[in-house]
Amino acid sequence: MPKERGGVKLAEKILMKGSEAIAEAAIRNGCRYFFGYPITPQNEIPEYLAKRLPEVGGTFLQAESEVAAIYMVLGAGAAGARVMTSSSSPGISLKQEGISYMAGAEVPCVIVNIMRGGPGLGAIQGAQPDYWQATRGGGHGDYRLLVLAPATVQEAVNLTYEAFDLADKYRNPVMILGDGILAQIMEPVELPEENKEQPEKTWAVCENHNRPRNIVSSSYPQVDVLEQINLRLHKRYNEIKNNEVRWDSYLLDDAEYVIVAYGSAARIAKAAVKMARAEGIKAGLLRPVSVWPFPVKPFQDILPQVKAFLALEMCTGQMIDDVRLAIGNARPVHHYGRLGGVIPLPEEVLGKLKELVKEGK
Structure with a gap:
């Protein structure tokens, strides 16, 4: 009989590398689209997904750059798909404009940052120099990301799985903040069973003949309208503060x-x-x-x-x-x-x- 943890059924326990465990956890909670660009030390995430996503009817695409990848994520997320991207420190910097657009357009997604030494191109070993970037928004525009920082491979599985639910719940990007150590170590993990029940997204731009056409945008030229958008977003950020604090x-x-x-x-x-x-x-x-x-x-x-x-x-x-x-x-x-x-x-x-x-x- 499958075990349960936190109401989530756990199907099996196997030895996995952190990066691959993150990728598998994403698939098991409905991620069917991944857009990214290779950079060490997170390359095993796209490598794993390149093989696994087609097996479950999903789409993997290596974009021509990190900038292109994040806007593909924006498009898939706006259409209602569960979508993820991953990168390492310099690549996350290149994605910041698109991440800000998604926060402004209220598009959910999961972003994995496997940090490496910096500044600049730095070194590929695990480090933690991106805390300010992650917790202060990173891009322009007075927004916030929900940022989860696993310490073990099992926790990386649990938090990645949960991140998709949180992104949909708050219509906001969620970041998994790891590093090269977590990505490369191998530990035994219990993988959750696949979640086949995805929330309905009536706000998405996907075709629906039962309602008017939706528009998902972060452009609000009228300042009074944009002010109200910001107030609504920050009310949501306060809800996250009240409901999603985690510590050990x-x-x-x-x-x-x-x-x-x-x-x-x-x-x-x-x-x-x-x-x-x-x-x-x-x-x-x-x-x-x-x-x-x-x-x-x-x-x-x-x-x-x-x-x-x-x-x-x-x-x-x-x-x-x-x-x-x-x-x-x-x-x-x-x-x-x-x-x-x-x-x-x-x-x-x-x-x-x-x-x-x-x-x-």
Whole structure:
């Protein structure tokens, strides 16, 4: 008998690479269109979909560029299809104009960013330098994406599967924010059964003789009309803030020194917490799963017991701003990170924790 998790039936458990697991999860929740352009370290996503989508009656198309790919996504999404694209940091930058258009036109889609070292062309190793881009909209126009950051291959499956439902629910692009580590590691995963029930999209431009022709656009030349559109969108973003905050924790109940990390960095942080506990340091981990909306309340709940926070990121420090905002600068917030694709070791993080304890920070 199939198992269930969160109301979703799980059909099987197999060993999969992160990138391929993301692709399979998308298919199993109705994604039938993928448009993209190759860039390391996410190439196994389009490679997998190039084979699998035709097997389920879907369409895979390698576009001539990232710019072309995102507008193909816009077209398919406007027609009511469940559609996905994936890329890595520089490719996501090229897609930003189209992503803003989709937010303005209220077109749902799923965008996967497998981050790599930067800036510029950078390096292909996993890193986390795109947090600001992802959580602050990235493109022009005062919009937001719902951004989910898995830390394991199983979580990548679960969040990718759910991302299509969230995109349709809020008529907004949803981003899966991963990195080269998550994309390349292999872990056992339970794959959900295929969801064959897709929501009706009465707003889409697809042919329907029972209603007037729909127009999906992000162009509103009349400023008073555009103002109302923006107000409606931001009301929706507030609904996302109220309903879609996700976070996880480890040994947080009595923690005095709290590491804050997401994605692959959180795996390293968890190991550092175990090492710190073995040496008598009351350390814990608070892991944002939705990096937008950011989980503010759990920070406020533990604030009385915490002496200091340590943001662990594989970059110069971008999430640290959100940690400071969440606690209102009521406690010191420190940062530790390695750059350009260098992976921090748990021993290094432990060393930073010991410094904080010694200095009484």
